[in-house]
Amino acid sequence: MAKKKVVSLEGAVKTDAGLTYKGVVMAPVVEKCEGCERVAEVEGEKFCPTYAQPEKKWAHGVCNFATHVRAEMDKGGKVKVNPLKASKRAARGR
Known part of the structure; x- marks a missing residue:
């Protein structure tokens, strides 16, 4: 069973610049964020x-924080390999 973490912005103050929370001005979420569990109203x-x-x-x-989107494979569907390691493996005959 997955736990759903409740996220709150308690103590946030709405100003002309945006929402201020712990000294940081926060911008509203974009459309791509819709459906994320972290979003707080x-x-x-x-x-x-x-x-x-x-x-x-x-x-x-x-976004690496998004809970509603999964990471996708590379365009070719291949795992990216470090070229230096690949050349050493080739030299050893692997």
Whole structure:
């Protein structure tokens, strides 16, 4: 059985710049964050308590904190191998 962790932003203050929590200004979540268990709602808006700027987390692919998305294989479906190790293995005859 998986435990569902309840996430809260207790003590957060809504300001003109955004939501301030423990001295950090937090930006609202992006569409890709919808469905994540970590998202917490404060005054009608949804925020990620794990990462202050979720759109930057999604900029290079999948957010590593996302609970609703699984990591995918490389485009070719192959495991990436260190070229230095590969050349040493080839030299030994493996």
